[in-house]
Amino acid sequence: MKFQMNDSAIIKQVNELMAQMSIEDKVLQMVYVDGPVPGNEAIIKEGRVGCVANVFTSSEINKIQSYTEKTKHAIPYLMIADVIQGYKTIFPIPLAEACSFDPDMVEKTSKAAAREAGASGINWIAGPMVDVARDPRWGRIAEGAGEDTYLNGVMGAARVKGYKDVDRMISCTKHYLAYGTGEGGRDYNTAEVSENTLRNVYLPPFKACVEAGTESIMIAFNDALGVPMSANKYLLQDVLRDELGFEGHLATDYQAIRELITHGVASDSIEACRKAINAGSELDMAANIYIEHLTGLIESGEVDSGIIDRAVLRILYIKFSMGIFENRYYDEELEKTITLGDDLKKIALESARNSIVLLKNDHSILPLKKSGSRILVTGPLADNNDAPLGWWRCQGKPENVITVLDAIKNTVAEKSTIEYLKGCEIIGGGSDEIESTVKAAGNADVIIAVIGEHAKMSGEAHCRSDISLPGRQLQLLAKLRATGKPIIAVLINGRPLDLSSVIEYTDAIVEAWQFGISGQAVADIIFGDFNPSAKTCVTFPRRTGQIPIYYNHKTTGRPHETPDTIEHLNDEALASFQTTFNSKYMDLKSTPLFPFGFGLSYTTFSYTEVAIENSNETFTAWAEVTNTGKVAGAEIVQLYIGDVTASITRPVKELKGFVKLHLAPGESKRAEFTISPDMLSFYNFENKLVVEPGQFKVWIAPDSATGNYQIFEIKES
Numbered sequence: 001m002k003f004q005m006n007d008s009a010i011i012k013q014v015n016e017l018m019a020q021m022s023i024e025d026k027v028l029q030m031v032y033v034d035g036p037v038p039g040n041e042a043i044i045k046e047g048r049v050g051c052v053a054n055v056f057t058s059s060e061i062n063k064i065q066s067y068t069e070k071t072k073h074a075i076p077y078l079m080i081a082d083v084i085q086g087y088k089t090i091f092p093i094p095l096a097e098a099c100s101f102d103p104d105m106v107e108k109t110s111k112a113a114a115r116e117a118g119a120s121g122i123n124w125i126a127g128p129m130v131d132v133a134r135d136p137r138w139g140r141i142a143e144g145a146g147e148d149t150y151l152n153g154v155m156g157a158a159r160v161k162g163y164k165d166v167d168r169m170i171s172c173t174k175h176y177l178a179y180g181t182g183e184g185g186r187d188y189n190t191a192e193v194s195e196n197t198l199r200n201v202y203l204p205p206f207k208a209c210v211e212a213g214t215e216s217i218m219i220a221f222n223d224a225l226g227v228p229m230s231a232n233k234y235l236l237q238d239v240l241r242d243e244l245g246f247e248g249h250l251a252t253d254y255q256a257i258r259e260l261i262t263h264g265v266a267s268d269s270i271e272a273c274r275k276a277i278n279a280g281s282e283l284d285m286a287a288n289i290y291i292e293h294l295t296g297l298i299e300s301g302e303v304d305s306g307i308i309d310r311a312v313l314r315i316l317y318i319k320f321s322m323g324i325f326e327n328r329y330y331d332e333e334l335e336k337t338i339t340l341g342d343d344l345k346k347i348a349l350e351s352a353r354n355s356i357v358l359l360k361n362d363h364s365i366l367p368l369k370k371s372g373s374r375i376l377v378t379g380p381l382a383d384n385n386d387a388p389l390g391w392w393r394c395q396g397k398p399e400n401v402i403t404v405l406d407a408i409k410n411t412v413a414e415k416s417t418i419e420y421l422k423g424c425e426i427i428g429g430g431s432d433e434i435e436s437t438v439k440a441a442g443n444a445d446v447i448i449a450v451i452g453e454h455a456k457m458s459g460e461a462h463c464r465s466d467i468s469l470p471g472r473q474l475q476l477l478a479k480l481r482a483t484g485k486p487i488i489a490v491l492i493n494g495r496p497l498d499l500s501s502v503i504e505y506t507d508a509i510v511e512a513w514q515f516g517i518s519g520q521a522v523a524d525i526i527f528g529d530f531n532p533s534a535k536t537c538v539t540f541p542r543r544t545g546q547i548p549i550y551y552n553h554k555t556t557g558r559p560h561e562t563p564d565t566i567e568h569l570n571d572e573a574l575a576s577f578q579t580t581f582n583s584k585y586m587d588l589k590s591t592p593l594f595p596f597g598f599g600l601s602y603t604t605f606s607y608t609e610v611a612i613e614n615s616n617e618t619f620t621a622w623a624e625v626t627n628t629g630k631v632a633g634a635e636i637v638q639l640y641i642g643d644v645t646a647s648i649t650r651p652v653k654e655l656k657g658f659v660k661l662h663l664a665p666g667e668s669k670r671a672e673f674t675i676s677p678d679m680l681s682f683y684n685f686e687n688k689l690v691v692e693p694g695q696f697k698v699w700i701a702p703d704s705a706t707g708n709y710q711i712f713e714i715k716e717s
C-alpha cells in the first residue's frame, strides 16, 4: 500500500512538535551524517541531525540514540545502512536473486536481512535498487534485477514489502532516475535518454515501489534530460510527486548536492543549495551544504520556508509512524540471537539454490555422481571465501562463507577422490600453476573449474570496459580442454561475462553469481541434490562490442533477418554486405550468447501453442506445460507481449508476467495469464499513458528468444 500521510493523529503530533522547532532545528532534520567519517563525532553527539549512517551494532546505535534523547526535542535518529544483499548473513546479489523469478522468496530474504539489520539498530535500509541496467559493464548491475523493467518492479516491490514487515524499518528505493543507463557503462555518467524512454523503461519500477509503500526514494547522481537529478524539479516534482503521487521522503545521494557545482549547473555551494532545495531534494547526504547555507537562505527569504516545512513534516511523520519516538533503543541480547542465526543461513541457502542458473549441460554431464570418480577442483575462486560476498557485503565476513571447495568436500562420498589445485590467480600470476594443474588433470575423471571475477570487479564505481574473464583463467581452461577431460565451469561474478570461449572449453556452465555465504548451493546443484530452475535476468552478450544488447529492443526498419549467420569478418560476410543493408555487425552474430529468461534444468519441459480466450472484453492467454523428463523440476514460464503497430516504435516484446510451475515427471499444468490493460499501456509521443487499439502478439515461453506467438486484437471502443 502506498505510503500516505493520512493519519491525523500523527499529523497533529508532528505539527505540535514543529511549532516549537526553530528553522535551524528543522534544517538539521534534513541532514545525513556519515558515522565513521572522522570529524563527525561532535555533530552526532549533539543529537540534532535527522540521520546517521554506517554505524553497525546495537550497543553503538543505542549510545548514539541516547544523544538524541537529551536534546530539547528528543527526535530520534534515522540510522541508515546499505543492506543490499543481507546484513551479516549475506545472500546472493540482487542480480542473482532476480534470476529466481520468485518474488515471494525475495520478499523472504529481504525481510530476513531487515530483521538482522534491525536487531543491530538499523531502521532505514538504503534499498532496493531498481535501476534497469542494460549495460553489464556497469558495476552496479549486480545490485538490481537486471535489464527488464517489469522484473525490476516486481522484485523492488517484493523487497519493499519484506523490509516493511519488520518492526521500525523503512526502505529507500533508489536511484531516481535513469542511473543504470550511464553512457559507456561508466558509473555516474550522463544518462542520455529521451523522456519517452525514461517513462517507458526506467520509471515503472519506481512506480511499483511507490505502490508497494516505499517511504523514501534516493535521487540519482546523474543528469537526465540535461539536468542533474538533485536539481531536476521536473522529474522530482511533476513526475514523481504529481504524477506518481509519491508522498514519502526524497533523499539525495552521497555528496550529490555539492556535485551540482562539478556538473556545472551551480557556481558555488549557495547556488547548489538553492537549486537542490527548490527542486525538492529533502535530505542532504553528506554534502554539508544544507547545514552551511539553508538556515541563512530561509532567514533572508531567498528560499521559501514552506519548502522545508513540507520536507520536515514528511521526515517527522515517518519517524512517528515507525514508532521510534516511543522506542529508539535495541535489545543487545536479542541482537546476539538473531545475528547469523541458523534460520537466516537456511534462507541464504534456499535463495542461492534458486538463483543459480545452469547455462550449459552437454550430454547431461550434470548432475555428477557423488562417488566413484576422481574430481579435480581448480580455478582461483574454488577456495575463495571473499569473492562470493560481492561488493555490497555490508557486515558480511569471509569467515562465514562456505566456499565451493568446502561444499564439494561436504557433499562427495569419499573425500580422497578430490584433488584441489588453484590453477591460476583471478588477475595476474604466472603460468607455473597452470602447468601443474594440467598435469593433475591427467589423473582426474572430471574437472570442476571455479572461475570468474574478484569481488571488487563489480559494485559502485567498479565498471569494466571489457567483460571477458580476467587474468589467465581462459588460458587455464584452454589447456585443461586439451586434456580431453570433461570440464564443469562454475562462475562467481557480479555481471554477465563474455563467455564465448568458456562455452567452447567446457561441457557444463553453472552461473553461481556472487552467491553470498552458501557455496553449498553450488554443490547441491552439481551433485543433483537440487534441480536448478533459475533463468537469467540479463542478456549475455557474445562480446563486449555488442553492448547494449537486451531482449526488448525495437525492431528498426531493417531488422537482421538471419541473425545467426555471421561468424566473423570474412570474404563471404564482406560480399553479403554489398547486398544486405540491415542492422547487424560484419564480424559477429546479432543474437546474444544466452538470451534473457534462459536457464536449464535436469529435466525438460514442453509447451503447447498459446491459446487466447476472450470473454467480456477480458483476454486470457494460456499454455499447457509438461515435464517431459525423468525427474521433478520447476519451470519459470514467461509471458511476453508485443505491440504490432502503434503510434510510436515499441519493443519487439516485453515481459508482462511469469509463473514458476513445479512439475513431477510426466505432469502437466496450465500457465494462465489474464491480460490486463496496464500490460498493453505505454507512454506515447505526448508522454501520456495510453492503450492503443490494434493487434498484439502474445508468447508464453521458456525464455525471451523461443516460442510461438498468437495474436489478439483490442478494438476501438
Ligand code: BGC
Pocket: 082, 126, 174, 253, 254, 460
Ligand atoms: C550510493 C548509494 C548509497 C550511498 C550511501 C552512494 O555512493 O550511490 O546507493 O546508498 O552511497 O552509502
